[in-house]
Amino acid sequence: MDQPTVGILHPGSMGAAVAACAATNAAAVLWCENGRSTASVERAARFGLTSVATLAELLERSDIVISLCPPASAEDLARDVAGHHFAGVYVEANAINPERTQRIAALLPDATVVDGGVIGSPPVGGKTPTLYVAGPAEATARIEALFANTAVQATVLGTEVGKASALKLSYASFQKTSRVLVALAVGMAREHGVDQELIEVASRRTDSYLSESQYVAKTAARAWRWGPELEEAADALTAAGLPPEMLRAAASTLARWNDAKDSELTLTDALDRLAQP
Structure with missing residues (x-):
């Protein structure tokens, strides 16, 4: 060929x-x-x-x-x-x-x-x-x-057209939303001065994103494209008769970082923007 x-x-x-x-x-x-x-x-x-x-x-x-x-x-x-x-x-x-x-x-x-x-x-x-x-x-x-x-x-x-899109969004629904939850958990812990303790607790489990808080800044830099992707995944959940609210909430959270597009942030910068958009 x-x-x-x-x-x-x-x-x-x-x-x-x-x-x-x-x-x-x-x-x-x-x-x-x-x-x-x-x-x-x-x-x-x-x-x-x-x-x-x-x-x-x-x-x-x-x-x-x-x-x-x-x-x-x-x-x-x-x-x-x-x-x-x-x-x-x-x-x-x-x-x-x-x-x-x-x-x-x-x-x-x-x-x-x-x-x-x-x-x-x-x-x-x-x-x-x-x-x-x-x-x-x-x-x-x-x-x-x-x-x-x-x-x-x-x-x-x-x-069947649609299968690849479904697989992509099924994976993205977990992978991207879980990192938004990391940001919220670390942000809450930091507010009370126990963020290092939280990461230490999470690090005892090798499968926990919470032990990888460096991803929060990376998530913030990618929020401008991750948010719309999660909105697409929420639409797919709706079409399947499944509740979309959690993914829409994650997309709304990501929108607080839209002005951080492709930027080099520290964890502190990212959490500050999340708390005070």
Whole structure:
């Protein structure tokens, strides 16, 4: 099979690193510089992505397009792509709920839509995330081939669009909400001068996030994208007849850190912002 040309929409910290892995088995990996930030330009250059001037050019040249953007933008991005009658493989790899994924598939009648979900950290510094995919067998096989022998492991879940999104949000519901609870627990303990004692108690259990309070600052820096992801997971719970309130509360808590986007905070800074937004 000839090496495909791949387009990435848009190269954030995860998207750029995933795209760089795809470059191993692709003829080229393209991204559209129009309207993107200086940080995106620098990131794309660092990962060796090829810039094109317009979305139309990217879609015309690409056999496979991977959408990795903030959840709120997923449908708008798909509509933009649909407007150009893209007829290749469209990997909807955003952290959105299964119903939205299916709506996006319906927005792209000319394309072959693959449902995707990345679990794990961006594939840099030895990290090896898994890209779970679901959709037509021929298309998911192409995605497996695209990431063969790279730091991204592509795993097929079957042909039903929505399965990969469901797995991603099921995992995110626990992993992200539990770290919000760590922030609240440590913040409460600090208010009463027993935060070190709390961490000592938790450290006796090797499976407790409470013993890893350094993650609070990392959580604060990622809150701007984790919050919307948990809102998507809450919608998925609602659709399943399950109570969404805990995840919505966690998303609301994360919103107190929205202005800390990608910043380098200390634990004290993060807890102060949480207490006094």
